[in-house]
Amino acid sequence: MVLRMTNQREMILKELRASRQHLTADELYARVKKSMPRISLATVYRNLETLSAAGIIAKLEISGRQKRFDYNIVEHDHIYCLRCHRVDNITFDRELSGVSTKESAGGYKITGYRVEFVGICPSCRKKLEKNKENAS
């Protein structure tokens, strides 16, 4: 199983990295399609799967119905906009008092954890403020 670097794969990777965002398969498909109109959505799905299995990108385990993919494979956490559903990176002092040392809870062997913040992103905050003004 040698990994080939096809034009499609290269373009998908390039677009994901260039976006600096956490795109879904179909968002990425829309972007790649601009320069490769004949690419199929299935190819995007297959490549995202292959690339994340190879550790070149990361698959996000996160709220929402659609999977998202991350150009950044270094461990970090995410923040999720309740209004527009975009996902951004967040870095903070990743310390949970007490738990990281407790190696098992309820008989579980803990292998890791994710923290997912939820909130309102800057651009949605602006929109909400504008609405408030109009309403008053």
Add this chain to the structure above:
Amino acid sequence: MVLRMTNQREMILKELRASRQHLTADELYARVKKSMPRISLATVYRNLETLSAAGIIAKLEISGRQKRFDYNIVEHDHIYCLRCHRVDNITFDRELSGVSTKESAGGYKITGYRVEFVGICPSCRKKLEKNKENAS
């Protein structure tokens, strides 16, 4: 919009509570069907939606393709078995050093966060150990 307590709704709620687990719609459907063979999956979905909107149960925002529902509505976190995908409650000192006080990050207004532990549940640990013995 008055909430009626139908037989179906009552049974769904009873089964979810009795399970002491975090079931998916179709797991719950399978259980309820035993005593109500004519119930439809759509009814289960609709009731889980209604009950969680009413705050009687909680809808989990968690990894995995299927939604899960929680009989326990008090805020707490979850641990997820990598092997069998079951979800259990976990309680710990919910303090993230520094972050809870920082009211915005990257311009986001943070409204909350969830912590999701991942690991191997007790019964899968046993199975894995058994496999190891057999392999050796």
Add this chain to the structure above:
DNA sequence: CTTAGTGCAAACTGTTTGCAGAGGG
């Protein structure tokens, strides 16, 4: 050349919805 990767369409999984009829309050 060999075999991983592609495009297409069709299948599949989980969830939602329109509708006519049932039954809770």
Add this chain to the structure above:
DNA sequence: CCCTCTGCAAACAGTTTGCACTAAG
């Protein structure tokens, strides 16, 4: 009696897969 809820089937969204063809190495 009203109007929420039900069962059914059909629609839907996101993702995966079988197949014959293409192209990377």
